[in-house]
Amino acid sequence: MKILKRNIKNRIHFVGIGGIGMSGIAEVLFSQGFKIQGSDLLNNNNTKRLKKLGIKVFLGHSSKNLKGVNILVISSAINKNNPELKFAKKKKISVYKRSDMLAALMKYNESIAVSGSHGKTTTTSLISSVLESANFDPTTIIGGIVNQYKSTTRIGKSNWMVVEADESDGSLINLFPKIAVLTNINKEHMDFYKSYSNLKKYFLNFANNTPFDGVTIFCSDNSDLKKILSGCKKRNKISYGLNTGSDIRATNILINEKGSFFDINIKKTNLLKKEKIKKIKLNLLGRHNIQNSLAAVTVAKILNINTYKIKKAFQKFKGVKRRFTLVSNFRGIKIIDDYAHHPEEIKATLELARNLKPNKVIVVFQPHRYSRFKNLYYDFKKVLKNCDRLYVANVYSAGEKKIKNISKEKFVFEMNKFRQNFAKPLNNINSLPEIILNEGNKGDIVIFVGAGDISKWVNDLPDKLKKFS
Structure with missing residues (x-):
C-alpha cells in the first residue's frame, strides 16, 4: 500500500477511536507512519488492540487530550457538544469526518468498496480473502471482526484496498472506488434518509462514482436494487445472484451443517468470459452467504484471479464474528x-x-x-x-x-x-x-x-x- 506523503508530520486524533470503523482507519494510518492517537469513553477490544500497536488512547473525552493535535477525526455518532470537537473548532484545528479519511486513503490506492443494507461485512471479508489468496496482499478495513484476522483490519503492502462503505449516514457518496459492490437495499436508516426514495438516490450516486474504466457490481436478486441500477450511467455493470438473469449465477445449491455447496454459471459480457465453475464449497451457511460469495467471485473474475485460488480462499474462510x-x-x-x-x-x-x-x-x-x-x-x-x-x-x-x-x-x-x-x-x-x-x-x-x-x-x-x- 502506498505511503501517504501529505501531512505525514501531523498528529491525528480520533474521537471515539474504539468504534469499529474508526479503529480500522486509525490502524491503517498508523501503519503508514502517521502520528495517531484517540479517545473513547470505554476500553474495548479495539482500543486494547490499538494500544498494543503503540497508539495512545485516552479514556474519556477532554480538551486536554488534544495537545499538539493538528487534525481531529469524528464519526457521525459524535455529538456537536463533545468537548474535544468544541475545543478543535475554537482553536481552528482541522476537523474531518471518518468518511473523509477513508476517501483520502482510497484516493491513493486501487480500491474496492462494498455497500448495501445487509451483507457488507461478510462480502468485504470474502473479497479480501480471495485477493489475499491470489497474492494481491490488500489492505482491508471492515465493519466487523474477521475471524481469520482477529481484527477489523488487514494491513497489506500492495496498492490494493478493500473497504466496507457504511451507508447509515450517507457518507458512501464521498467514496470513489475503482470497483463498487452493492449487495442489496432495504428500508433502513430512515432517521437519516427520511424516505426510501432518498436512500435509493444515494445508492445510485455511489454506483455512479466509479471511474470510466471502473466496474459497478450488484446483486440482481434484490428487485429494488436492480431497478436502481438500471439508471446507472456506467457501461461496466455486472450482476450476480441466484436468479436466471444474473451475469454470475449460483446453481445446484446444497446447504447442510458442513457448509454451502454450489456451481457457478458465468455469462459472456464485455468484461467476462463464458465459464462454468463446478463444486464450490463455502464454509458459511445460507443462501444469503452464497450471494455474498458471488460478489467475491465477480471481483475475482474481473481481476483475472483463477478458480483454484477462489476455491482455496472460500475453503479457508472462517467467517465474521457475530454472524451465526x-x-x-x-x-x-x-x-x-x-x-x-x-x-x-x-x-x-x-x-x-x-x-x-x-x-x-x-x-x-x-x-x-x-x-x-x-x-x-x-x-x-x-x-x-x-x-x-x-x-x-x-x-x-x-x-x-x-x-x-x-x-x-x-x-x-x-x-x-x-x-x-x-x-x-x-x-x-x-x-x-x-x-x-x-x-x-x-x-x-x-x-x-x-x-x-x-x-x-x-x-x-x-x-x-x-x-x-
Whole structure:
C-alpha cells in the first residue's frame, strides 16, 4: 500500500477511536507512519488492540487530550457538544469526518468498496480473502471482526484496498472506488434518509462514482436494487445472484451443517468470459452467504484471479464474528450469537437455522433503536412469528429517546395473537440459563439476535451454564 506523503508530520486524533470503523482507519494510518492517537469513553477490544500497536488512547473525552493535535477525526455518532470537537473548532484545528479519511486513503490506492443494507461485512471479508489468496496482499478495513484476522483490519503492502462503505449516514457518496459492490437495499436508516426514495438516490450516486474504466457490481436478486441500477450511467455493470438473469449465477445449491455447496454459471459480457465453475464449497451457511460469495467471485473474475485460488480462499474462510456464531453446544442445544437487527437479516438467520433441521428454533430478540423498531414494527412481527418460541428484551436505545407505545410488552402481546403464549418478555437477563434449561432440548437451536449488548449476554452463558453440567 502506498505511503501517504501529505501531512505525514501531523498528529491525528480520533474521537471515539474504539468504534469499529474508526479503529480500522486509525490502524491503517498508523501503519503508514502517521502520528495517531484517540479517545473513547470505554476500553474495548479495539482500543486494547490499538494500544498494543503503540497508539495512545485516552479514556474519556477532554480538551486536554488534544495537545499538539493538528487534525481531529469524528464519526457521525459524535455529538456537536463533545468537548474535544468544541475545543478543535475554537482553536481552528482541522476537523474531518471518518468518511473523509477513508476517501483520502482510497484516493491513493486501487480500491474496492462494498455497500448495501445487509451483507457488507461478510462480502468485504470474502473479497479480501480471495485477493489475499491470489497474492494481491490488500489492505482491508471492515465493519466487523474477521475471524481469520482477529481484527477489523488487514494491513497489506500492495496498492490494493478493500473497504466496507457504511451507508447509515450517507457518507458512501464521498467514496470513489475503482470497483463498487452493492449487495442489496432495504428500508433502513430512515432517521437519516427520511424516505426510501432518498436512500435509493444515494445508492445510485455511489454506483455512479466509479471511474470510466471502473466496474459497478450488484446483486440482481434484490428487485429494488436492480431497478436502481438500471439508471446507472456506467457501461461496466455486472450482476450476480441466484436468479436466471444474473451475469454470475449460483446453481445446484446444497446447504447442510458442513457448509454451502454450489456451481457457478458465468455469462459472456464485455468484461467476462463464458465459464462454468463446478463444486464450490463455502464454509458459511445460507443462501444469503452464497450471494455474498458471488460478489467475491465477480471481483475475482474481473481481476483475472483463477478458480483454484477462489476455491482455496472460500475453503479457508472462517467467517465474521457475530454472524451465526456458535457460542456453546450445551446438552445438544446449539446457542448462537447473531448480529441480525433488521427484519431481512433476521429472516435470513432463521432460514439458515431451519436448514440445519433443528427440533425447535428459540429466539431471544433485543430490538435495536426505538426508531428502527417503530419504522419496521410490522416487518419484525412478520419475520419473528416464524420461530417456535420468542423472548423479547427491552429496546437497546443506542442513545435515542424512548418512543411512546414502543415496548417489549406491547410487542409480546401482539405476537401472542399469532399463537397463544408463543412470546414472552425477557424481564431479567439473569434468567437466561433457566430459560435454556426449561425451554431447550437436545436438537434445538437458541439464537440471540440484535446489535446491542445482547452479545455479552450470550457470551456469558457458557460459564453460567457450567454449574448445570
